[in-house]
Amino acid sequence: MSPKGYLALILHAHLPFVRHPEHERFLEEDWLFEALTETYLPLLEVFERLEHDGVPYRITLSLTPTLLAMMTDVLLQNRYLRYLDERLRALTGERARTRRDRCFHPLAIFYTQRYERLRQRFVEQKDITLAFRRLMESGHLEIVTSGATHGYLPLLAAQPHSLHAQLAMAVRTHERVLGHRPRGIWLPECGYLPGFERVLGEFGFDHFFLDSHGVLNADPRPRHGVHRPLRTPAGPVVFGRDFESSRQVWSADEGYPGDFLYRDFYRDAGFDVDAPHMLPLRHAGVKGFTGLKYHRITGKGEWKEPYHPGWARARAAQHAGNFMFNRQRQVEWLAPSCNAPPIVVAPYDAELFGHWWFEGPQWIDFLLRRIACDQTGIETITPTEYLDRHGDRLQTAAPAESSWGAGGFHEVWLNDSNDWTYPHLHAAVERMGALQRRFPESADLTRQALDQAARELLLAQASDWSFIMKTGTAVDYAVRRFKTHIHRFHRCADMAEQTRFDGCYLREIAARDNLFPDIDYRIFQEGHPP
Numbered sequence: 001m002s003p004k005g006y007l008a009l010i011l012h013a014h015l016p017f018v019r020h021p022e023h024e025r026f027l028e029e030d031w032l033f034e035a036l037t038e039t040y041l042p043l044l045e046v047f048e049r050l051e052h053d054g055v056p057y058r059i060t061l062s063l064t065p066t067l068l069a070m071m072t073d074v075l076l077q078n079r080y081l082r083y084l085d086e087r088l089r090a091l092t093g094e095r096a097r098t099r100r101d102r103c104f105h106p107l108a109i110f111y112t113q114r115y116e117r118l119r120q121r122f123v124e125q126k127d128i129t130l131a132f133r134r135l136m137e138s139g140h141l142e143i144v145t146s147g148a149t150h151g152y153l154p155l156l157a158a159q160p161h162s163l164h165a166q167l168a169m170a171v172r173t174h175e176r177v178l179g180h181r182p183r184g185i186w187l188p189e190c191g192y193l194p195g196f197e198r199v200l201g202e203f204g205f206d207h208f209f210l211d212s213h214g215v216l217n218a219d220p221r222p223r224h225g226v227h228r229p230l231r232t233p234a235g236p237v238v239f240g241r242d243f244e245s246s247r248q249v250w251s252a253d254e255g256y257p258g259d260f261l262y263r264d265f266y267r268d269a270g271f272d273v274d275a276p277h278m279l280p281l282r283h284a285g286v287k288g289f290t291g292l293k294y295h296r297i298t299g300k301g302e303w304k305e306p307y308h309p310g311w312a313r314a315r316a317a318q319h320a321g322n323f324m325f326n327r328q329r330q331v332e333w334l335a336p337s338c339n340a341p342p343i344v345v346a347p348y349d350a351e352l353f354g355h356w357w358f359e360g361p362q363w364i365d366f367l368l369r370r371i372a373c374d375q376t377g378i379e380t381i382t383p384t385e386y387l388d389r390h391g392d393r394l395q396t397a398a399p400a401e402s403s404w405g406a407g408g409f410h411e412v413w414l415n416d417s418n419d420w421t422y423p424h425l426h427a428a429v430e431r432m433g434a435l436q437r438r439f440p441e442s443a444d445l446t447r448q449a450l451d452q453a454a455r456e457l458l459l460a461q462a463s464d465w466s467f468i469m470k471t472g473t474a475v476d477y478a479v480r481r482f483k484t485h486i487h488r489f490h491r492c493a494d495m496a497e498q499t500r501f502d503g504c505y506l507r508e509i510a511a512r513d514n515l516f517p518d519i520d521y522r523i524f525q526e527g528h529p530p
Contacts, residue, residue, distance in 0.1 A: 003341060003379035005227075005331025006386060007371065008239070009364070010060045010209060010347035012186050013040065014150055016464035016481075017066040017515055021075055027283045028477055032070050033083040036128075037291060039354035040071075041118050042361040044128060047135050050368055057140060057368040058380040061132065061350070062186040064146040065173040066462070068129055069515035072177060077126040084119045086280050087291065091115065093277025094269070094292065103306040107294050110309055133178050142382035144184035145174040148516070151461035152413040154191045154403070155422065159429045160199075161524045162461065167203050168523040169458060169516055176518060183384050184208065188463050189413070190241075190404040197232035197399075207237040207383050209347055214402030215240030223395055227334050227342035229386070231394040238399050239383055244330065245346040248323060256319040257357035260297045261311050265356055267295040267304050293358075316359040320366035328377035340390040343381065418466035424486050428457050431493055432524045438497075440522075445501040450521040452506060453492035455513055457524070460485035488513070 015035060020026040050057050063071075070076050091112045098105040125131055135141040147153060148169035156162040167185075174182045184207045185200060192210055200208060207229070215226050215238060222230055226240030249255050256262075270281060270290035281290045295304035296312070327344055334342040353360030371380055381389075405412035414422070435450060442450055460482055468478035488509050495501045 006343040006381040011350040012062045013350035014064040042354045046365045060142045062144045068177045145170045145182040146186045147188045149458045149462040150188040152463035165523040197236045198234040211404035217400035218397040230397045242344045261315045263358040264295045316363040317366045413466045418469040449492045449495040454521040456485045456489040
């Protein structure tokens with residue numbers, strides 16, 4: 001029997017490119033290691049277990065080019081193994097420390113078993129992009145791309161060659177690592193300006209995603225809200241985020257992750273436990289997050305009760321059932337007014353599942369199993385499948401300028417904390433254009449300098465630096481990274497212009513910023529093939 005409607009779960013997986021071979025240990029590299037431990041590997045476990053059990057499911061995952069670059073990097077793979085081994089050694093001490101504690105000793109065993117399992121899975125296949133690719137080829141996952149370095153496109157689009165470079169390198173990286181050209185793209189931060197769809201179509205994208213108001217404020221107004229995609233005047237189709245399903249997961253007040261039985265993210269043994277076996281987990285002797293968390297949310301006060309994985313797992317199952325029930329009622333209400341089965345598009349940052357909401361991967365597991373057993377209500381689907389089945393009779397409309405950032409537009413990435421960066425970016429892009437006109441062809445050291453200049457400019461364009469400056473989380477690091485990439489860009493440009501090359505310097509920064517091995521500096525040129 002045909003479903004009454006569809007659910008499209010979209011998980012956006014992104015991290016900025018952080019790799020520092022010049023240091024033996026580097027704090028910000030833990031961003032990747034934490035995400036591997038708490039999000040990417042647990043999600044992979046869920047997807048593979050569902051496949052093994054014969055559960056039919058469809059889910060969409062965006063893997064950004066910078067994340068693909070780090071996942072395939074041998075240095076970072078080996079450092080991640082060290083990260084896991086350090087925690088396993090610390091857990092040996094934790095099991096001894098808690099051996100007479102009936103609350104916390106089972107948790108030390110729980111984490112030991114978890115880290116041992118994750119380590120075994122990672123050793124089997126250090127390059128986990130291969131596992132995601134296999135799930136894509138089996139039809140369970142659709143993997144879409146994003147901007148090359150997650151540059152915030154609305155603020156780069158005044159110089160169209162920046163937009164071209166971000167998209168060209170994204171397509172090239174996706175095809176090189178995952179073996180096919182992507183049909184869909186996650187615009188970084190869902191940042192959109194009218195007219196983007198024309199450029200997306202030129203790169204072969206047939207769909208993209210926007211926040212609710214980007215679709216609801218389209219011209220003309222959409223007849224079916226966000227529950228049927230719109231075909232843009234240039235051809236690519238836009239899917240809009242469903243507010244209700246987002247609120248149930250994201251809302252700080254009403255969302256599932258705030259349940260008092262779930263693991264507390266902020267209470268960590270790295271701050272609570274002063275013991276010799278915990279010292280190796282500190283960076284420069286400073287206490288920090290270790291991933292070993294022994295308490296549940298409990299309530300809004302400071303007092304926290306011990307975490308019970310079994311209780312939390314049972315609650316995740318309840319929440320999965322509640323989410324499915326609400327989506328069933330939702331499509332039942334929507335279906336009579338739609339000219340085809342409606343689609344509920346539910347996009348989230350992938351790191352919500354596991355990192356911020358520890359039980360999130362379990363919730364996805366329960367949800368997909370429940371939906372697979374539901375024969376009359378909803379079915380999971382990818383946007384590509386939906387277009388293949390129901391892509392005719394779509395309303396044509398022009399989406400509205402928007403983003404999914406706070407305020408719904410661009411102020412997160414352009415404000416008094418980060419506006420100083422844009423004159424530097426604009427000047428660098430202008431210089432890149434002049435270099436391309438001067439060197440339409442190049443070879444040897446000139447080519448190396450120009451290709452590295454293009455890498456550094458793409459890295460400087462990453463939206464992560466302006467976002468961090470706004471949120472105030474690791475401002476010194478973000479400022480230093482931005483300035484470093486701008487400096488390296490200009491030094492490489494100087495070499496090409498003056499034909500005076502420092503081969504040692506070029507080799508050194510190419511070894512540090514080693515992403516995009518197939519880059520061509522001419523991507524900063526409209527019309528150059530991706």
